[in-house]
Amino acid sequence: NAGVTQTPKFQVLKTGQSMTLQCAQDMNHEYMSWYRQDPGMGLRLIHYSVGAGITDQGEVPNGYNVSRSTTEDFPLRLLSAAPSQTSVYFCASSFFGQNTGELFFGEGSRLTVL
């Protein structure tokens, strides 16, 4: 099983550029989420989805956009990259309901904004 697959693993952007981080899971999970990890701050939730067509904001949604057109895919879009968005981004998924929170994580995408 592939689990949760994130692409790209590394990306360097210039301020103002846009890009999409891809996330796909093959476990038929209803719940998918995006986190950013910064030193000393743990993981902060950006956006999450409880099923196709349903998305909601997390703690730090500004500057990011998401959509969920299929159960498998949950792309994260950076609309106009800023240096403050330099971080490691993780996609995670789980079954929805009582097991929400028992997350399967991707390997991460390291983004640098110059």
Added chain:
Amino acid sequence: AQSVAQPEDQVNVAEGNPLTVKCTYSVSGNPYLFWYVQYPNRGLQFLLKYITGDNLVKGSYGFEAEFNKSQTSFHLKKPSALVSDSALYFCAVRGLNDYKLSFGAGTTVTVRA
């Protein structure tokens, strides 16, 4: 708003000694609590969870955690630490009807041989 505190940035123990990683939480209503481990340059891996029932929860790799409602704590424990347990550990919480999972800042565990 829900939150998690991990009061120790680092925990250092000798191999074979007990390991404890502390976590306290704040959430409205009954909590769902989780522990995750992150090895260098990897994603997080689920270790264990508390939803309801027995206050002592057993998980992967010999880890266990004790839920204490009165102290709002969920400390991670291992009776005998291994060098391979050296990693970054995260505690997380969500509320019963809330699907946003909040993580602590993490505790780096170093087990010396």
